[in-house]
Amino acid sequence: MSAVPTAPSGPLDALTDVAGLSVGHYAEEDLLRGVSVVLAPEGAVAGVDVRGAAPGTRETDLLGPTNLVERVHAVLLAGGSVFGLAAAEGVVAWLAARGYGFPTSHGPVPIVPAAVLYDLGVCDPARRPTPAWGAAACDAASTGAVACGSVGAGRGATTGKLPGGLPLRGGLGTASVVLGGAVTVAALVAANPAGNVADPATGRLYAEGAHPADVADLSVAGPGRSALEGAPPPVASTTIGVVATDLPLTKAEATRLAVMAHDGIARAVRPAHTWLDGDTLFALSTGRAAPPAGARRSHLLTAIGSAAADVVTRAIARAVRAADPAPGWPAWREVTRSSRRSHG
Numbered sequence: 001m002s003a004v005p006t007a008p009s010g011p012l013d014a015l016t017d018v019a020g021l022s023v024g025h026y027a028e029e030d031l032l033r034g035v036s037v038v039l040a041p042e043g044a045v046a047g048v049d050v051r052g053a054a055p056g057t058r059e060t061d062l063l064g065p066t067n068l069v070e071r072v073h074a075v076l077l078a079g080g081s082v083f084g085l086a087a088a089e090g091v092v093a094w095l096a097a098r099g100y101g102f103p104t105s106h107g108p109v110p111i112v113p114a115a116v117l118y119d120l121g122v123c124d125p126a127r128r129p130t131p132a133w134g135a136a137a138c139d140a141a142s143t144g145a146v147a148c149g150s151v152g153a154g155r156g157a158t159t160g161k162l163p164g165g166l167p168l169r170g171g172l173g174t175a176s177v178v179l180g181g182a183v184t185v186a187a188l189v190a191a192n193p194a195g196n197v198a199d200p201a202t203g204r205l206y207a208e209g210a211h212p213a214d215v216a217d218l219s220v221a222g223p224g225r226s227a228l229e230g231a232p233p234p235v236a237s238t239t240i241g242v243v244a245t246d247l248p249l250t251k252a253e254a255t256r257l258a259v260m261a262h263d264g265i266a267r268a269v270r271p272a273h274t275w276l277d278g279d280t281l282f283a284l285s286t287g288r289a290a291p292p293a294g295a296r297r298s299h300l301l302t303a304i305g306s307a308a309a310d311v312v313t314r315a316i317a318r319a320v321r322a323a324d325p326a327p328g329w330p331a332w333r334e335v336t337r338s339s340r341r342s343h344g
Contacts, residue, residue, distance in 0.1 A: 019286060038284070044287075086134075087114075157169065261283065
């Protein structure tokens with residue numbers, strides 16, 4: 001079994017193709033800021049890898065392979081910089097009220113790691129995620145299709161903020177793949193990088209290996225670049241997400257899955273993992289799939305790690321393709337429509 005471009009997507013092409021996970025978003029309607037939650041109430045073995053130099057996180061030390069707790073019950077992704085971590089308290093309370101958590105002599109304690117991105121520059125910085133936002137995202141969670149674009153943690157996301165960059169709206173995206181008809185690997189990513197997601201010279205998305213529907217084939221050279229005039233000044237950044245599989249993993253294996261998945265950010269964003277980003281990926285294993293008979297473990301783990309990088313790349317491409325414009329920040333689809341007119 002290997003992760004190859006022809007491997008099929010899951011039925012929903014989403015993180016929810018991994019059995020045992022549900023996804024919910026919440027954002028106030030008039031605000032470019034929100035949160036997304038991945039629920040695993042029965043527990044999922046977890047790992048994490050932080051590559052950006054400016055992370056905002058919660059419970060990442062707990063996920064070290066040598067530490068006590070093996071399973072988490074949810075992961076929160078949020079806008080709002082460090083203030084967004086407050087929404088995790090709402091997720092904890094929501095799970096505790098339903099009896100989910102790490103068992104202790106005084107009742108279950110839900111384990112909810114979280115990561116935030118910085119979007120304070122795109123709307124009122126005083127309106128921040130609260131515990132109620134986290135609980136509302138839990139209420140909205142389902143195992144069905146996952147909305148992409150300007151939703152949840154990606155609602156205020158932007159890209160291309162470095163000098164000479166191509167400023168565009170970022171967003172939230174998801175993708176999945178089924179390997180050998182047996183093991184599902186999927187990603188949910190909020191893309192808000194300092195770097196570019198598209199080539200400033202052509203406007204084409206950096207998404208090698210992505211499905212054809214997720215990749216641009218249009219140029220924004222010449223007149224098409226007029227949509228980018230008056231680009232806003234740089235604001236802060238970060239790409240955060242969750243990769244998951246139904247293959248049973250140990251904490252050490254889940255950590256390695258997160259490490260390999262970061263290659264997907266590097267393929268889709270240039271430059272990635274900068275001093276201005278807090279790039280963080282969590283990895284979850286629900287253990288619902290049986291390992292293929294006769295598969296060598298090292299080969300199997302390599303295959304799912306490779307697939308994780310691929311679905312992260314596709315998720316970022318989908319996030320940008322589905323994003324809505326905001327004042328001063330054109331959507332990628334606006335730029336490509338302008339290109340069609342200029343080349344038509």
